[in-house]
Amino acid sequence: MNHFKTYMLLAGLTALFAGAGYLIGGPTGMAIALVLAVAMNAFSYWNADKIVLRTYGAVEVDESHREPLIRDYAIDVAEMAAKAGLPRPRITVIDSVQPNAFATGRDPAHAAVAATTGLLSLLTRDEIRGVMAHELAHVKNRDTLTMTVTATIAGAISALANFAFFFGGSRDEEGNGGGIGGMIGAIALAILAPIAAMLVQMAISRAREYEADRVGAHIAGDSGSLARALEKIEAYARGGYENVQAERNPATAHMFIINPLAGKGADNLFSTHPATHNRVEALMRLGVGQGARRVAVPVSEPAVRPSGLGGKAGPWG
Known part of the structure; x- marks a missing residue:
């Protein structure tokens, strides 16, 4: 089913890309866009995970890291992957104060997980385990190919739409500009193509998150820790x-366990996640492990904000 969804997703995004090409350059533009879309689909299948990790400056770590928080994180991910019957994924850390995480890769044998420095600083070890078990559930459910390819192609469609806006619409057979009609088409494209791409993302992401929460709770052996982590x-x-990286690349927002965007302006169009309180309630009903009970989650400003992988005030060097 996930492979079918991926193929339908690629077909839908390819059609959007071709439509964008038509509005920019007519039939010739559509043909060029189709060729580019096919090439992009192939490239994304093999390399989208590397693109996403590079975009976020992810640094690979392992169980021998000198920083205890990172070492414990790597140990726990490796242990839970083995428990879930998965190959050990590449384990990476992203320099960001916001606690968050995602998984990527075309299949379990080529998977990677990423946690932010904020996640490792601000959550308890059990809560971090819950979050990373959720990400391993995405790997186990083979969601990561769909998530990663969507991020790269939807981002490309958004960029093409913005280009269309400045380019000024399609051209006629004599090579003249499209005039008012072309400009209207370009404006419509700049507005509607990114929204259409986001709707494709939203169609597959909400149920996927609930399922990853359920499977992740069983991998971690504790639904309560994941619930508390989501709230935090x-x-x-x-x-x-x-x-900051997510704000610059909003088409990747659906990959994270919680929407990383601040909700300003167009950010809300990229809100592909279910409501957090609904996810928490579902986890509480699941009742896996000793920590599966509802408690108040205090969230206060820490004395020292996480400073990053190389920051002098932090433990990440």
């Missing part, structure tokens, strides 16, 4: 802990 991440993300 949501609170920090809305409390001024901005994910």
Whole structure:
């Protein structure tokens, strides 16, 4: 089913890309866009995970890291992957004050997980385990190919739409500009193509998150820790802990366990996640492990904000 969804997703995004090409350059533009879309689909299948990790400056770590928080994180991910019957993924850390995480890769044998420095600083070890078990569930459910390819192609469609706006619409057979009609087409494209791409993302992401929460709770053996982690991440993300890289690349927002965007302006169009309180309630009903009970989650400003992988005030060097 996930492979079918991926193929349908690629077909839909390819059609959007071709439509964008038609509005920019007529039939010739559509043909060029189709060729580019096919090439992009092939390239994304093999390399989208590397693109996403490079975009976020992810640094690979392992169980021998000198920083205890990172070492414990790597040990726990490796242990839970083995428990879930998965190959050990590449384990990476992203320099961001906002607690968050995602998984990527075309299949379990080529998977990678990423946690932010904020996640490792601001959550307890059990809560981090819950979050990373959720990400391993995406790997186990083979969601990561769809998530990663969507991020790269939807981002390309948004960029093409913006180009169309400045280019000024399609051209006629004599090579003249499209005039008012072309400009209207370009404006419509600049507005509608990114929205259409986001609707494709939203169609597959909400149910996927609930399922990853359920499977992740069983991998970690504790639904309560994941529930508390979701509440904390949501609170920090809305409390001024901005994910700068995600704000610059909003088409990747659906990959994270909690929407990393601040919710300003067009950010809300990229809100592909279910409501956090609904996810928490579902986890509480699941009742896996000793920590599966509802408790108040205090979220306060820490004395020292996480400073990054190389920051002098932090433990990440």
